[in-house]
Amino acid sequence: MVEQGGGARGPERRRQDIADIVLSAGSVSAAGLAERFGVSLMTIHRDLDELARQGVVRKHRGGVTAQPSGVFESSVAYRMKSMRPAKDAIAARAAEMVEPGMAVMLDDSTTALALARRLAGVAPLTVVTNFLQAVNLLSAERDIRLMALGGDYDPLHDSFLGVSCVDAIEALNVDLCFVSTSAVSGGFAFHQEQRIVSVKRAMLGAAARSVLLIDHSKLSRVALHRVAPLSAFDRVIVDDGAGADALRGLDEHKVAYELATA
Template sequence: MTSEPTDRSRPAQRQAEIFEHVMQHGSVSATDLADLFHVSLMTIHRDLDELERQGVVRKHRGGVSAQPSSVFESNVSYRLRAARAEKIAIAHKARQLIEPGMAIMLDDSTTTLELARLLEDAAPLTVMTNFLETIKLLSTIRGIRLLALGGDYFPTHDSFLGVPCVDAIEALRVDMLFASTSAISGSYTYHQEQEIVLVKRAMIRAAQRTVLMADHTKMGRVALHRLAPLSDIDLIITDTQASPESLVEMRENGVRYEIA
């Protein structure tokens, strides 16, 4: 009599567990995964191909990673866990800039999500965002007028992007934009995803002031697309682990910054 397959032997279940393992460790070799899940290396590579097709990880020689590269933006599940303490500190610093009665915009970054968690006592406040997690969070807070920026839903980012989202943003004017990005180097900010670049640029144009919330892991890095020159940013808030070289570079480019 043939025994029923275990959950781990089913591809979908195994791939979910592989994804969770990669999220926890950042980068893992295919050999280690094959040993961990007691399957062949060929089976693991098929699983990794499927996870890469879904856009949640990227394969590299010998393994797989959830960490960002110059052309790959990490899945939102990984970003929610990365540099959490630094993001919280930056969010508390940014919160000091918000006053009741303002209209603010939050992008789809996990850093601005930490700021959204601090807005319960900021009412009355008007908040616009394209990040589904932030929409769900703020929808429960009394005194906050919430404008959800719709568009094409991207599961990898848990946000709305595309032409409809850009059109919605361009019809608005806000006091302040709080945003983040994947990379800052020289006199420019960068991001891996073209769709996100277009939305963030529209957000910058819609704001009287732009505050960039960027932890130290974003400094001294580049990505595929130039997002905006630092001259378009009114203030950068970073954390205490930002390298002296990065801070000098920002000063030399005339960028105002604060340390959280």
């Protein structure tokens, strides 16, 4: 619980506390934050403008949210807190597909990061990724040959993107590629941001087999850009929290999917 009187604690500390609240709650009102911290609504809006500039939160009329929309992706800080049991279950199933000696590519999704945590038990491996958190995690593993994809660093996703990242991917050929997307609907995988889409598409093209890792909260949702048809993936792994209607949609499009038990 954040105590009132936040105005006396300095703007940096207050903004960090605000970020923690929004990331935990998902969405809050600006008026509620002003009352909670004992500062003016104008001060709160300045704080929220700065947090939005940093990509931590997204402002909307009357408040702020860390949740994704059809055109905005959540920050990696929010995604790290979201759907953890489901992502762990998906990662456990995905790890069963990895064999020693393989070259594996991981995208910058937090579900792929959950898989990265399990790869030391399958080594020796070559792992290729553009996700800085995965690079930091795997750099300490002696039996994993780590290839970090460069490019333009993006703090919102904590990953490297852009033309140089795509060029680096297209020069490679891996056994397995694991990616996630923000939404799945109508036989397609979607994402909000074009720069992310180009990297994911390049990853699919560089892999002998591709696997889509998707927690049930992303089913029956649409985002701005199509990444690929679900038929482009050799396997789709979704957690068992998926509802009957969402799974029926996968069945109707003849998607090869597996349910991971959370």
